[in-house]
Amino acid sequence: MGGTFDPVHVGHLRTALEVRDAVGADEIALIPCATPVHRAIPGASEAQRLDMLAAAIEGEPGLAVDNRELERSGRSYTVDTLAQIRAELGAVPAIAFVMGADAFSKLDSWHEWQELCRYGHLIVIERPGWPVKCSETVTSYCAARWVNKPEALRIQPAGVILRLSLTPLAISSTQIRHLRQQNRSVRYLVPDSVNHKIIQYNLYRDSA
Ligand code: ATP
Ligand code: MG
Numbered sequence: 298m299g300g301t302f303d304p305v306h307v308g309h310l311r312t313a314l315e316v317r318d319a320v321g322a323d324e325i326a327l328i329p330c331a332t333p334v335h336r337a338i339p340g341a342s343e344a345q346r347l348d349m350l351a352a353a354i355e356g357e358p359g360l361a362v363d364n365r366e367l368e369r370s371g372r373s374y375t376v377d378t379l380a381q382i383r384a385e386l387g388a389v390p391a392i393a394f395v396m397g398a399d400a401f402s403k404l405d406s407w408h409e410w411q412e413l414c415r416y417g418h419l420i421v422i423e424r425p426g427w428p429v430k431c432s433e434t435v436t437s438y439c440a441a442r443w444v445n446k447p448e449a450l451r452i453q454p455a456g457v458i459l460r461l462s463l464t465p466l467a468i469s470s471t472q473i474r475h476l477r478q479q480n481r482s483v484r485y486l487v488p489d490s491v492n493h494k495i496i497q498y499n500l501y502r503d504s505a
Contacts, residue, residue, distance in 0.1 A: 308468035330373035379416035393418035477501035
């Protein structure tokens, strides 16, 4: 599951955990991006975003933080990340990239997006306020790939697209940064450990 995670919040974490359980994944890796391709520069530094992620997943089996995009630096392209993971794991194990409906709706603006399914499956999560809809190009590309059952991800290592409806959580990092700007609490939108880091680093006070 890729993202800016600026900061990681309960919407990300609960989604990761429910995807893990829905598909029976061995591990869900949260992969913070380096220089974001589609958005403004993050408010927190790379080290701070990584630190918040590590604090957030502590003690939760099956959730992990993968910092390969930060180590690679420069623009983070998901296709490069999936190709790298595929090369490490070999041809057999199934892998999937998890994204919210908002990210999916802009899929055709991603670098080499048609290649993503060569390396892994896609899992699209419904997100409150973001209907799962996309352009004609993406619609026709996806047409033959949609599956309804999580078990379908085990039949082949890559190539299908699963849509999942999980606990809807209308929480975003943007909302959290705005609350901080207004000097309001973000408690219970993020784990307490993350709330402590936000306060400790005095994040999101001057920029959102
Ligand atoms: P921002 O408001 O800064 O864009 P965000 O909350 O959208 O932050 P990202 O880091 O951009 O978080 O998202 C990473 C991934 O997690 C994306 O695929 C996004 O769609 C998904 N995601 C984020 N929040 C939720 C949520 N509440 N429910 C489901 N998916 C989510
Ligand atoms: Mg986002």
